[in-house]
Amino acid sequence: MSQSLIEALQNPALYPHPVAGFEVIETHISWVLLTGDYAYKLKKPVDFGFLDFSSREAREHFCHEELRLNQRSARDLYLEVLPVTGSPEAPQLGGDGPVVDHLLKMRQFPQSGLLSNVLARGELTPAHIDTLAQRIAELHAQAARVPAGHALGSAEAVMAPVRQNFEQIRPLLGEETADLAQLQHLEAWAEDTFARLAPLLEQRKADGFIRECHGDIHLANVTLIDGEVVLFDCIEFNEPFRLIDVISDAAFLAMDLEDRGLKALSRRFINAYLELSGDYAGLALLPFYKAYRAMVRAKISLFRLGQEQDPVERAMILRQYRNYAALAESYSAIPSRFLAITHGVSAVGKSHVALRLVEAFGAVRLRSDVERKRLFPAAGEAELYGAEASQQTYAQLHRLAAGILRAGFPVVLDATYLKHAQRLAAQAVAEDSGVPFLILDCQAPQTVIAAWLAERQAEGRDPSDATLAVIQAQEAGREPLRDEELPHSGRIDTHDAASLNGLVERIRQQLPEL
Structure with a gap:
């Protein structure tokens, strides 16, 4: 019936808008009918276990679910659910006759906009x-x-699909000895990691981090519409795929970026997400969830292996599987950690320096301006930058840094650190965590600082409220680095790209596995 219906729907007279022509995009679960300005999705009457569209009532329900869920992030893209009445051979959109099926109406957009x-x-x-x-x-x-x-969202519910991956992959690999040995290593790591993280997984559920997420975030499910980034096509058909930890949702995109060779952008994404959400507690779960997402992709790539006889095609399938398995294995590596702090007045370029360490080493950047406002969301400027608020802000930076280091990530604290006592407190965190301590001494000419400040104020997007008067006061109250601090410090002329590149290279030489 659905095949005849999709053919009958290719009639311009049925639509209350101009139709430029018809094009049908078919997937294993739906047809999408392109008309020019609008697209209409018809779900197929299929039951794959993980989704069931076999009844008309189910298809209607999931059309409404798809509309509801995707309107959260793409309201202008997902428009309405329309009943199809009449008969499969002579359908109408709307109307008073018997309901044959339902369509999801969407705004059509060019595929060139997909990220x-x-x-x-x-x-x-x-x-x-x-x-x-x-x-x-x-x-x-x-x-x-x-x-x-x-x-x-319970710990066991999280681990069940992880175990299922290994159970389903093993027979697909047949006699591939090296692949089976790697799979055994990955499975052992997953079990050990789960045993360590199980209390945190339960705590995440208790703390409300299991939410109705997107479930399928990757670059092909994000598009540019009128220059705006729009996230679409979330999973409506399976609650276990969607009702997940928010950090698992973010991990999918991070893994997808890394699979595409975009490790620096993956690190940048995670850092930006954490700054916005404040969910630093989820970091300990990130490698576990990224490895799970990679193994799902690895498993899917193997599904065709049993039906494929051509040696070249089989080799290509195995190569794709091995790429994903190697990516999953990379998440089991023990990272090199360090704690770095910036040192310098506002607008000297500290955040840019810190972001380079994020992209180069996977460090997590904690910005004093962001965390200060998270701590004191309703404070006025005088209170926000008073001595008491500043003391609490630095204490919060150090608490967060200790937790991130325990989770296995390097940290860079983006703050002025103009006072010796503040730097000592940060160094104590590094020593307690057993990691190297670095002071990034950021310098730039006054004319450059003034120009950057004016540019930042004109853009209006930076979380810092510093003015030229504030910077002058900072200069007056600065406590220079002491002799005992110099072995931990390195000067960066922030207006000179070569200086920053040199810093990154020096850190890389000291921590070669990063």
Whole structure:
């Protein structure tokens, strides 16, 4: 019936808008009918276990679910659900006759806008990733929380699909000895990691981090519409795929970026997401969830192996599997950690220096301006930058840094650190954590600082409220680095790209596995 219906729907007279022509895009679960300005999705009557569209009532339900869920992030893209009445051979949109099926009406957009295609053209920018991080953080902040008594989100519920991956992959590999040995190593790591993280997984559920997420965030599910980054096509058909930890949702995109060779952008995305959400506690779960996402992709790549006889095609399938398995294995590596702090007045370029360490080493950047406002969201400027608020802000930076280091990530603290006592407190965190301590002494000419400050104020997007008067006061109150601090410090002329590149290289030489 659905095949005849999709053919009958290719009649311009049925639509209350001009039709430029018809094009049908078919997937294993739906047809999408393109008309020019609008697209209409018809779900197929299929039951794959993980989704069931076999009844008309189910297809209607999931059309409404798809509309509801995707309007959270793409309201202008997902428009309405329309009943199809009449008969499959002579359908009408709306009408008073018997309901044959339902269509999801969407605004049509060019496939060239998909970020996967933007990347293929070499046009994907860090700004796209920063905006996408904002969209995802906003979605997660507004997403409904899974009730504490719900079965989904418990530690065992999280681990069940991880174990299922290994169970389903093993027979598909046949006699591939090296692949089987690697799979055994990955499975052992997953079990050990789960045993260590199980209390945190349960705590995440209790704290409300299991939410109605997107479930399928990758570059092909993000598009540019009128220059805006739009996240679409979330999973409506399976609650276990969608009712997940927010950090698992973010991990999918991070893994997808790394699979595409975009490790620096992946690190930038995670850092931006954390700054926006404040969910630093989820970092300990990130490698576990990224490895899980990579193994799902690895498993899917193997599904065709049993039906494929051509040796060349089989080799290509195995190569794709091995790429994903190697990516999953990379998440089991023990990272090199360090704690770095910036030192310098506002607008000297500290945040830019810190971001380079994020992209180069996977460090997590903690910005004093962001955390200060998170601590004191309703404070006026005088209170926000008073001595008491500053003391609490630095204490919070150090608490967060200790937790991030325990989670296995290097940290860079983006703050002025003009007082010796503040630097001593940060060094104590590094010593307690057993990691190297670095002071990034950021310098720039006064004319450059003034120009950067004016540019920052004109853009209006930076979290810092510093003015030229504030910077002058900082200069007057600065406590220079002492002799005992110099072995930990390195000067960076922030207006000189070579100086920053040299810093990155020096750190890389000291921590070669990063």
